[in-house]
Amino acid sequence: MTKKRLLAFLGWIFTALILAIGIKLITPSPVAAQTNPTVLVSAAASLKETLEEIAPVYRQAKPNVTIRYNFGASGALQQQIENGAPADIFISAANKQMDALQQKNLLLQGTRRNLLTNRVVLIVPKNSTGIANFRGLTAANVRRIAIGEPRTVPAGQYAEEILRNLGILEQVRPKFVLGNSVRNVLAAVESGNADAGVVYATDARLSDRVRVVETAAQNLHSPVVYPMAVLSASRNAAAAREYAQFLASDRRASSIFEKYGFGMAS
Secondary structure (H helix, E strand, C coil): CCHHHHHHHHHHHHHHHHHHHHHHHHCCCHHHHCCCCEEEEEEEHHHHHHHHHHHHHHHHHCCCCEEEEEEECHHHHHHHHHCCCCCCEEECCCHHHHHHHHHCCCECCCCCEEEEECCEEEEEECCCCCCCCHHHHHCCCCCCEEEECCCCCHHHHHHHHHHHHCCCHHHHHHHEEEECCHHHHHHHHHCCCCCEEEEEHHHHCCCCCEEEEEECCHHHCCCCEEEEEEECCCCCHHHHHHHHHHHHHCHHHHHHHHHCCCEECC
């Protein structure tokens, strides 16, 4: 290589290095890009009212952070996340769905925790008088029992556990009307399309068109806990961690959860 060509080659390398350094200097860092982050929370349908009330409270504390929610059955949300749907935080109504995501390494390490507890209740239309407890579901005049689809709705899984442990599951199974979320079950009982339904205590409190006839003994079903975790695919992991911490430990959040009848898990 001639001296002239060597100098030209070195000059080209020098120019490329300067351009690379310049691009690095003017490209926003991940931190700078997240100064106004949006945190997307996929959460169990039974949390809708509480989380929607908490969001503006958090907004006052962190005005640069936007919180958005995607509510649905925990199993459906799990499937969405597994299929790559965007989400920063997942709050399930049971461990089963969270366990499935953890086994696939879809949770950000060290962020999983139990957030809330709840109770399972049997409800009937407000003016109904024919059903007094879970065992009353075997009566011939009880024709339609609404529960969540057990494969995707944790409340439906708990309902099956209760009825199985009472020894009446197979007897009442032909009466099942399956809902795609616990709120769908509540609506079926409110409308009279079901003679009874199994929902969370917090859901029953939201309606003046149903009444609770029995709260399931806790030894009849798995513990009702709501696990929460930041997802490994989160685009705003730092902001998501902060919001998860707020939900779990800030008194402003816990007072709202408790107002709706939830217990704090920690």
